[in-house]
Amino acid sequence: MLCDNIRRETDGKLSFAGQSVCALADRYGTPLYLMDEDRIRQNCRMYLSAFREHFGDGALPLYAGKAAAFRQMYRIMAEEGMGVDAVSPGEIATALSAGFPAERIYYHGDGKTDADIAFALDRGVGCFIVDNGNELVALNEAAAERGVKQKILLRITPGIDPHTYKAINTGAVDVKFGVPVETGQAMEFVRAALGMKQLSLAGLHCHVGSMVFDEDVFLRTAELMAGFMAEVRDELGVVFEELNLGGGYGVRYVDADPAADIPARIGEVAARLRTLFGENDLPLPRFLMEPGRSIVADAGMTVYTVCSVKRIPGYKSYVITDGGMTDNPRYCLYGAAYTVLHASRHGGLRAIFDLAGRCCESGDIIQPAISLPAGTTRGDRIAVCTTGAYNYAMASNYNRFPRPPVVMLRGGESYLAVRRETVEDVLALDL
Numbered sequence: 001m002l003c004d005n006i007r008r009e010t011d012g013k014l015s016f017a018g019q020s021v022c023a024l025a026d027r028y029g030t031p032l033y034l035m036d037e038d039r040i041r042q043n044c045r046m047y048l049s050a051f052r053e054h055f056g057d058g059a060l061p062l063y064a065g066k067a068a069a070f071r072q073m074y075r076i077m078a079e080e081g082m083g084v085d086a087v088s089p090g091e092i093a094t095a096l097s098a099g100f101p102a103e104r105i106y107y108h109g110d111g112k113t114d115a116d117i118a119f120a121l122d123r124g125v126g127c128f129i130v131d132n133g134n135e136l137v138a139l140n141e142a143a144a145e146r147g148v149k150q151k152i153l154l155r156i157t158p159g160i161d162p163h164t165y166k167a168i169n170t171g172a173v174d175v176k177f178g179v180p181v182e183t184g185q186a187m188e189f190v191r192a193a194l195g196m197k198q199l200s201l202a203g204l205h206c207h208v209g210s211m212v213f214d215e216d217v218f219l220r221t222a223e224l225m226a227g228f229m230a231e232v233r234d235e236l237g238v239v240f241e242e243l244n245l246g247g248g249y250g251v252r253y254v255d256a257d258p259a260a261d262i263p264a265r266i267g268e269v270a271a272r273l274r275t276l277f278g279e280n281d282l283p284l285p286r287f288l289m290e291p292g293r294s295i296v297a298d299a300g301m302t303v304y305t306v307c308s309v310k311r312i313p314g315y316k317s318y319v320i321t322d323g324g325m326t327d328n329p330r331y332c333l334y335g336a337a338y339t340v341l342h343a344s345r346h347g348g349l350r351a352i353f354d355l356a357g358r359c360c361e362s363g364d365i366i367q368p369a370i371s372l373p374a375g376t377t378r379g380d381r382i383a384v385c386t387t388g389a390y391n392y393a394m395a396s397n398y399n400r401f402p403r404p405p406v407v408m409l410r411g412g413e414s415y416l417a418v419r420r421e422t423v424e425d426v427l428a429l430d431l
């Protein structure tokens with residue numbers, strides 16, 4: 001199986017985190033997001049122990065909340081001792097309402113409004129990751145009004161194309177995030193930040209992309225950032241305390257995807273950084289990363305009920321579910337691949353179907369050309385694997401469909417972390 005929390009039992013039924021997928025669908029209804037809490041905690045511990053081993057006690061993995069943000073997730077992150085990265089007042093508010101400590105929140109975003117800045121300052125978020133010069137000035141002024149000195153990192157664009165999808169490539173020179181090194185603008189950005197009286201510049205951040213498997217990408221990124229930090233020391237006489245290399249480690253969506261050995265990759269990055277900082281006669285900075293997908297993706301599964309099966313002879317066949325692009329827009333957005341499994345049957349004759357949703361768009365496909373039992377029929381349950389990241393987080397009310405609940409699975413038990421939205425919830429804003 002794709003991941004060891006997915007099993008086909010001897011009776012042909014699918015189980016996830018040791019529990020029957022069909023029984024969970026009966027109990028909570030569909031469409032349904034399942035999340036394996038034990039797996040989330042295991043993934044956090046993998047990062048925490050690799051960081052401790054290779055970088056020492058100060059190093060901190062920050063969970064990128066955008067991958068899946070709801071209260072219970074932040075409670076888990078707090079319990080595990082993770083930091084978090086947040087990209088909006090909504091994510092910050094969710095984290096704080098779960099009791100997550102403000103000082104372990106790093107606040108991102110390339111378009112922070114005055115209200116956003118005020119919100120985050122007033123709640124004492126530990127660190128702003130400043131994306132650009134406009135934000136620098138606005139943040140400095142807002143901090144001055146409050147008489148506070150705010151810790152910041154600067155987002156630098158190292159100019160690395162990780163050869164992944166264009167839509168999720170964020171490290172190249174001409175992306176909308178950060179300030180590029182290549183054009184000389186990054187040095188000016190650092191100079192400007194050092195001149196801001198209310199800001200305390202702790203170091204640099206970069207994020208080169210997502211679904212990175214190429215072992216070289218983080219090593220090249222580390223080289224570029226270490227080189228730039230040495231230039232900053234030479235030119236401006238400043239030695240940074242923190243280096244944040246962003247997120248991006250890939251996960252397996254289909255059997256053909258490689259498996260990333262993340263602790264080994266972190267070990268390689270640590271070794272390279274030690275060498276580079278040593279050569280430049282600089283102390284190794286406190287090390288941060290921002291894993292999102294690799295913390296939650298393989299902890300997730302989405303379960304649907306089949307509404308109809310449509311066969312168009314000479315063309316194709318569809319399995320149409322009670323979900324769709326409203327709960328998983330990733331295939332529509334960038335052709336993301338998924339493993340799709342029938343939840344109650346495995347053996348027998350198989351056929352190829354497009355797995356579709358029930359939205360009013362012909363492009364509402366969850367996954368094309370998947371193999372399912374030929375006799376798949378209305379009422380059957382279908383599971384889509386590895387949906388823990390960027391599924392619930394990207395869900396919408398398109399066509400006024402209420403969003404599915406999130407059910408957590410822990411030690412053989414299940415509980416609701418986010419209840420199912422109702423039509424009344426959807427209507428609640430209409431005047």
Ligand SMILES: *Cc1c(COP(=O)(O)O)cnc(C)c1O
Pocket residue numbers: 064066067085108170207209210211246247248249290291292293294389
């Ligand atoms: C998306 C993002 C992450 C998380 O990326 P993953 O691929 O989910 O690990 C981390 N940092 C920043 C700045 C991001 O934009």
